[in-house]
Amino acid sequence: MRLTASLCTLLAALWTAAAQAQSAPDGLSLELNRIDQIEGACRLTFLAENGLGADVEALTLETVLIDREGVVERLTLFEFGALPDGVPRVRQFDVAGLSCEALGRVLVNGVSDCVGPASCGEALGLTSRVDVELLG
Incomplete structure (x- = not known):
């Protein structure tokens, strides 16, 4: 009975570790998750995930x-602020005077500031869940 319980515990731990390894991004991933028209502005919502292996203390993207x-x-x-390693973060930016309907693409032109691992800008993966393209 104890052997079965120990085996189940071991298998559960291995399965959890494997699932976390598969879901953790390599590098820094940025997803344009949604856009919403709010009073006088377009709100862009991003999901950021840091898989660099170290905390990013501050990230600003041009x-x-x-x-x-x-x-x-x-x-x-866009100032994303601190992005802890392995912890997803949501950041929202309200762009005054912008119609979400007119927005076609968001280009990450470069990393303006990154306090953390040297590879902040080099390992940036970009995706979009909406009909606005995110590229860089």
Whole structure:
């Protein structure tokens, strides 16, 4: 009976470790998760996951907002703040005067500031869950 319980505990621990290893991103992943029109602004919601193996104390990205016609609407900085290793974080940015309907692409033009591992900007993976493309 004890052997069966110990075996079950061991298998559960191995399964949990394997699941965590599969879900942890390599590098720094950034997903444009949703966009919402709010009063006078477009709210962009990002899901950030740090898989660098060390905490990022501060991250600021230079972003370019491009409309559906391919015209640059504006260049701005998004400050993501601290991103602990292995812990997903959600960050929202309200862009005043921007129509979400007109937004076509968000270009991560570069890393403006990164306090943490040297590979902050090199290991950036970008995805989007909405019909606005996130690229870099």
